[in-house]
Amino acid sequence: MLxxxxxxxxxxxxxxxTTMIAPDYRAINPMMKVxxxxxxxxxxxxxxxxxxxLADAFPDAxxxxxxxxxxxxxxxxxxxxxxxxxxxxxxxxxxxxxPEQRRMAGYGDFDRAVGVISAAVAEHSYITGExxxxxxxxxxxxxxxxxxxxxxxxxxxxxxxxxxxxxRPAHRRATALxxxxxxxxx
Numbered sequence: 001m002l003x004x005x006x007x008x009x010x011x012x013x014x015x016x017x018t019t020m021i022a023p024d025y026r027a028i029n030p031m032m033k034v035x036x037x038x039x040x041x042x043x044x045x046x047x048x049x050x051x052x053x054l055a056d057a058f059p060d061a062x063x064x065x066x067x068x069x070x071x072x073x074x075x076x077x078x079x080x081x082x083x084x085x086x087x088x089x090x091x092x093x094x095x096x097x098x099p100e101q102r103r104m105a106g107y108g109d110f111d112r113a114v115g116v117i118s119a120a121v122a123e124h125s126y127i128t129g130e131x132x133x134x135x136x137x138x139x140x141x142x143x144x145x146x147x148x149x150x151x152x153x154x155x156x157x158x159x160x161x162x163x164x165x166x167x168r169p170a171h172r173r174a175t176a177l178x179x180x181x182x183x184x185x186x
Contacts, residue, residue: 055134083107122157
């Protein structure tokens with residue numbers, strides 16, 4: 001997302017067993033999770049919130065929704081952060097709701113949640129329509145992760161959507177930066 005904004009930024013790589021649980025980082029994110037950003041003295045955690053915040057903080061990048069895109073933007077940003085993530089996490093941990101429990105689960109069941117998002121990415125080039133937004137950064141990163149590890153089926157529509165996102169110059173730059181940081185840590 002930071003690459004998409006064009007802003008300059010510093011990256012801090014944290015180790016799960018040491019720096020991520022250290023008091024300095026716990027002051028930023030008491031949940032001891034990444035990512036987190038500090039921008040103009042404000043802390044933002046939760047990836048979907050970070051994407052939405054940065055889209056608003058850097059309007060020249062044109063990643064925030066236009067008025068006519070706002071409903072789809074918020075719908076899919078929050079669907080990805082809530083029901084979709086819960087369905088996939090629960091399935092990965094072996095916890096599928098029974099038919100009686102599906103009414104309590106915000107996603108119903110795994111197949112429904114994955115089917116809904118697969119149909120949504122098939123409708124347009126991007127999740128809000130024909131224009132790339134911060135919602136695509138978030139949803140796309142989730143779909144890339146989940147398909148990479150075989151946690152969701154690789155439908156044609158999903159893989160075409162992922163391919164469009166992976167071809168973006170900012171995605172290629174971010175991947176190269178991440179690969180460089182990983183190589184430095186090895």
